[in-house]
Amino acid sequence: MDSVSHAAVISSSKISYGGRVSFNKDKHPPLRSSVVSLRNWRGPSRNLGVLAAQIGNKEIDFSDPDWKTNYQRDFERRFNIPHITDIFPDADPIPSTFCLKMRTPIMEDFAGGYPSDEEWHGYINNNDRVLLKVIHYSSPTSAGAECIDPNCTWVEQWVHRAGPREKIYFKPEEVKAAIVTCGGLCPGLNDVIRQIVITLEIYGVKKIVGIPFGYRGFSDEGLSEMPLSRKVVQNVHLSGGSLLGVSRGGPSVTDIVDSMEERGINMLFVLGGNGTHAGANAIHDECRRRRMRVAVVGVPKTIDNDILMMDKTFGFDTAVEEAQRAINSAYIEAHSAYHGIGIVKLMGRNSGFIAMHASLASGQIDICLIPEVPFHLHGPLGVLRHLKFLIETKGSAVLCVAEGAGQNFLGRTNATDASGNTVLGDFGVHIQQETKKYFKEIGIHADVKYIDPTYMIRACRANASDGILCTVLGQNAVHGAFAGYSGITVGICNTHYVYFPIPEVISYPRAVDPNSRMWHRCLTSTGQPDFV
Numbered sequence: 001m002d003s004v005s006h007a008a009v010i011s012s013s014k015i016s017y018g019g020r021v022s023f024n025k026d027k028h029p030p031l032r033s034s035v036v037s038l039r040n041w042r043g044p045s046r047n048l049g050v051l052a053a054q055i056g057n058k059e060i061d062f063s064d065p066d067w068k069t070n071y072q073r074d075f076e077r078r079f080n081i082p083h084i085t086d087i088f089p090d091a092d093p094i095p096s097t098f099c100l101k102m103r104t105p106i107m108e109d110f111a112g113g114y115p116s117d118e119e120w121h122g123y124i125n126n127n128d129r130v131l132l133k134v135i136h137y138s139s140p141t142s143a144g145a146e147c148i149d150p151n152c153t154w155v156e157q158w159v160h161r162a163g164p165r166e167k168i169y170f171k172p173e174e175v176k177a178a179i180v181t182c183g184g185l186c187p188g189l190n191d192v193i194r195q196i197v198i199t200l201e202i203y204g205v206k207k208i209v210g211i212p213f214g215y216r217g218f219s220d221e222g223l224s225e226m227p228l229s230r231k232v233v234q235n236v237h238l239s240g241g242s243l244l245g246v247s248r249g250g251p252s253v254t255d256i257v258d259s260m261e262e263r264g265i266n267m268l269f270v271l272g273g274n275g276t277h278a279g280a281n282a283i284h285d286e287c288r289r290r291r292m293r294v295a296v297v298g299v300p301k302t303i304d305n306d307i308l309m310m311d312k313t314f315g316f317d318t319a320v321e322e323a324q325r326a327i328n329s330a331y332i333e334a335h336s337a338y339h340g341i342g343i344v345k346l347m348g349r350n351s352g353f354i355a356m357h358a359s360l361a362s363g364q365i366d367i368c369l370i371p372e373v374p375f376h377l378h379g380p381l382g383v384l385r386h387l388k389f390l391i392e393t394k395g396s397a398v399l400c401v402a403e404g405a406g407q408n409f410l411g412r413t414n415a416t417d418a419s420g421n422t423v424l425g426d427f428g429v430h431i432q433q434e435t436k437k438y439f440k441e442i443g444i445h446a447d448v449k450y451i452d453p454t455y456m457i458r459a460c461r462a463n464a465s466d467g468i469l470c471t472v473l474g475q476n477a478v479h480g481a482f483a484g485y486s487g488i489t490v491g492i493c494n495t496h497y498v499y500f501p502i503p504e505v506i507s508y509p510r511a512v513d514p515n516s517r518m519w520h521r522c523l524t525s526t527g528q529p530d531f532v
């Protein structure tokens, strides 16, 4: 008996944080929090006669002539980024100590004297915004359409532009900045650490420390903070991993904030994925509750690319590039063997971005399986029957599977890691065994080779494009903190750099949309049929 693979792994590990938002780990919600596609509507019907829709936890009545204005106002409120003046209205800013001028000016170029910062116009204005969505879908049936109302009305959604401000809310000599890296490894962690340190020093900060081994470094005895300076971090980007170390699990938010108070930390830079950001937001909330003048700023780290609203997260590009080596090896093995079948398993807990992009990039994949798209293994429409077809027609085949794919074919253990993430079964091994069994049963020779490059694709150093992304994100994290923002994270959005309030980007893990152009392009490239 074969069952169909479900599009998402559902678990009940609901974790609330900060008392404001709850993050349902491993669970894809029925609705996107901002703009939803019509097929996800909880409204009375999907046809164009629909008059109201439930978006997030808000009901929108489209017969109200002001619905669009109200929606935009609500969006602006949700994407407002918390500022120090929200709790300290009298906080006075000072002129920025971040110098936009050339470091070694050639004075003769400036006959009238060196220009003032105002003349450079190099700072970001607090009212600058970046457009979040840039496609105007004309119909809900357009590929990947994200429409608010049945007519796909164009609604502008603006988010805050990142970068240095003219006025800052921290005196550099009073800052003690800390950096912490949590969760799994990701290419580029050292690049981000390096840029944060360098930029802090340019503002004039002298006290910069690294917290060792993730949030645990705040509580575990024997783990002492690491002093950081330009000298210490100068070459760290040349190797992968994290200079500070990473971990999952760790102390409570209360203990973390107690430790911050004890150590006098008033700027905290948190590098991590959705779990880490849930923690960072809770730390920000707790600091506010205690009326601490602290900036907590996140930098999203995940090779899974499962953070909402961003073009991509750092390390993803590198992971996809590194995955090419494994895919190419699988291809060569498969094509050099008689009836060769190569199988490559790539990371991606709930999101198949690495598998999809690696398949697209390599052009060597015949079948790509991701958690978001259901499939049968056995039966007339199943993956194995298609493999038989490929062997008969091409003589070989290469599969790329995301680690979270096909979990319903494996026994669930309900085991979780120290952070509460579900421990997944090994679908790569399963499909390898099923393939061998199947070809034996049908009496056709098959030479199956399985490659699992899991940790190799995330332990390497960042490639050039990720190196640049890390640089900009690291610098912007520091600019955001000095500008007085807290509870924010940095990101790239339509090629521009922005600040998001943390809860908006982690309300659920971002996933591949099976109706998107990118997934359709992947299917065109592999030539695989639907397996249901």
Ligand SMILES: Nc1ncnc2c1ncn2[C@@H]1O[C@H](COP(=O)(O)OP(=O)(O)O)[C@@H](O)[C@H]1O
Pocket: 015, 016, 017, 023, 182, 183, 184, 214, 215, 216, 247, 248, 249, 250, 272, 273, 274, 275, 276, 277, 278, 279, 280, 282, 301, 302, 418, 419, 421
């Ligand atoms: N909901 C949460 N609230 C507070 N801290 C959390 C939450 N989820 C995870 N964390 C903490 O964040 C850290 C990293 O989480 P994890 O899920 O392992 O990695 P990632 O941040 O990459 O998703 C861990 O130390 C974990 O304890």
Ligand SMILES: O=P(O)(O)OC[C@H]1O[C@](O)(COP(=O)(O)O)[C@@H](O)[C@@H]1O
Pocket: 182, 183, 184, 185, 273, 274, 275, 301, 302, 303, 304, 347, 348, 349, 403, 417, 458
């Ligand atoms: O073996 P580990 O360290 O728990 O990491 C495995 C996980 O790390 C990831 O690459 C990324 O996870 P995080 O973003 O939580 O670090 C997942 O795809 C994978 O399931």
Ligand SMILES: [Mg+2]
Pocket: 183, 273, 274, 275
């Ligand atoms: Mg995570």
